[in-house]
Amino acid sequence: MTDHVQTSERTVANIGESGILQVILPIFKSQGVVLGPGDDAGVLQIRTGEVLVTVDTIVEDQDFRLKWPSGAVHEAFDIGWKSAAQNLSDINAMGGQPTGVVISLSLPGETSIGWVEDFARGFAQALHELSEHPIVVLGGDLGLSKEISVTTTALGETSKGRVLRSGAKPGDVVAVAGRVGMASAGLALLDKPDSEHSWSRALRRVVQGQCRPVPPLESGPRAAEAGATAMLDLSDGLMIDAQRLATASEVTLALDSQPLADFARRLQPAADFLGEEAMQWVLYGGEDFGLLATFPKDATIPEEFSIIGKVATTGSKGTAITIDGEQMSTSEGFDHFS
Numbered sequence: 001m002t003d004h005v006q007t008s009e010r011t012v013a014n015i016g017e018s019g020i021l022q023v024i025l026p027i028f029k030s031q032g033v034v035l036g037p038g039d040d041a042g043v044l045q046i047r048t049g050e051v052l053v054t055v056d057t058i059v060e061d062q063d064f065r066l067k068w069p070s071g072a073v074h075e076a077f078d079i080g081w082k083s084a085a086q087n088l089s090d091i092n093a094m095g096g097q098p099t100g101v102v103i104s105l106s107l108p109g110e111t112s113i114g115w116v117e118d119f120a121r122g123f124a125q126a127l128h129e130l131s132e133h134p135i136v137v138l139g140g141d142l143g144l145s146k147e148i149s150v151t152t153t154a155l156g157e158t159s160k161g162r163v164l165r166s167g168a169k170p171g172d173v174v175a176v177a178g179r180v181g182m183a184s185a186g187l188a189l190l191d192k193p194d195s196e197h198s199w200s201r202a203l204r205r206v207v208q209g210q211c212r213p214v215p216p217l218e219s220g221p222r223a224a225e226a227g228a229t230a231m232l233d234l235s236d237g238l239m240i241d242a243q244r245l246a247t248a249s250e251v252t253l254a255l256d257s258q259p260l261a262d263f264a265r266r267l268q269p270a271a272d273f274l275g276e277e278a279m280q281w282v283l284y285g286g287e288d289f290g291l292l293a294t295f296p297k298d299a300t301i302p303e304e305f306s307i308i309g310k311v312a313t314t315g316s317k318g319t320a321i322t323i324d325g326e327q328m329s330t331s332e333g334f335d336h337f338s
């Protein structure tokens with residue numbers, strides 16, 4: 001028996017595609033859209049001249065485990081939440097407003113219908129809770145597979161113009177919004193064998209950082225409005241993502257340790273519990289889906305952004321990130337293939 005099976009419940013294999021859709025579509029509601037799920041494609045009204053589009057996949061045992069070494073069980077609700085959050089984050093990182101999603105869900109036949117229902121509830125809840133604006137499910141796809149895999153495509157629009165990775169200029173201020181390091185501290189807790197029973201409430205909150213990430217969805221458009229010159233979301237780790245922005249903009253980023261130490265301090269209980277260095281999570285941990293942005297130095301930066309340094313010089317090959325003047329390794333972030 002695998003972890004997807006609950007013998008007392010019906011499975012996806014015995015109710016089939018139309019049965020699964022009967023369970024999940026009422027959860028997604030899909031109101032306020034020209035045409036939601038049910039035909040060959042969904043139809044979404046375009047309000048501005050540009051459509052943003054992004055896609056991301058999460059796969060069992062690569063991006064989550066149904067059962068972690070700690071003993072924690074990964075809720076289907078949280079898998080739905082994470083797939084939504086991760087994709088909305090990329091629209092946010094362009095300074096855009098997410099408008100709609102399509103969801104491709106591949107499942108082992110023995111997955112219980114209760115699991116699929118919880119997944120849909122988590123996905124729908126993320127759409128509702130993370131954004132002040134409506135985001136609709138336009139459709140999706142169902143398939144049979146050896147492990148659970150979720151691919152979500154998100155659409156979005158911009159009102160104040162898109163923000164690319166490539167516009168940072170020397171003299172700009174570097175700032176972050178959202179969590180930094182919490183998701184990877186949560187991952188470290190989940191990976192700590194047989195530890196779940198001894199997690200305090202504070203540690204359980206850190207684990208939530210991994211299972212239910214919160215991209216700051218109002219901050220992307222707000223940064224665009226404030227004149228952000230470059231932006232990206234923190235998915236693979238602050239250092240590697242900062243390097244991506246620096247490379248795209250052909251600049252160097254000079255960061256300060258003090259604001260980064262503030263992020264690390266919040267993770268100290270987890271670091272003490274695991275005997276690890278909180279700053280490592282801040283610098284190299286991924287999946288927080290916060291924003292890294294640069295602003296002209298006279299811009300009014302939205303208050304939820306913390307200033308972490310400035311854009312220093314143009315050019316330079318190789319590592320372009322310093323902290324308190326010291327060159328940082330930017331090869332340590334997450335890579336699916338290494």
Ligand SMILES: Nc1ncnc2c1ncn2[C@@H]1O[C@H](COP(=O)(O)OP(=O)(O)OP(=O)(O)O)[C@@H](O)[C@H]1O
Nearest residue numbers: 054055056057086087089090093232233234235236
């Ligand atoms: N299979 C692919 N075909 C075409 N373009 C791709 C493919 N995989 C990645 N890309 C593009 O390469 C760029 C870098 O991909 P990457 O996944 O690192 O960015 P991202 O989508 O911002 O990542 P994240 O999900 O970590 O925020 C993106 O613009 C992405 O659209």
Ligand SMILES: Cc1ncc(C[n+]2csc(CCOP(=O)(O)O)c2C)c(N)n1
Nearest residue numbers: 056061062063064065235236286287334
């Ligand atoms: C079982 C398991 N192993 C490793 C990780 C860590 N992890 C997975 S994807 C990713 C970066 C973002 O990916 P993408 O670039 O695809 O958005 C990270 C840090 C996890 N969550 N679960």
Ligand SMILES: [Mg+2]
Nearest residue numbers: 090093233235
């Ligand atoms: Mg991204």
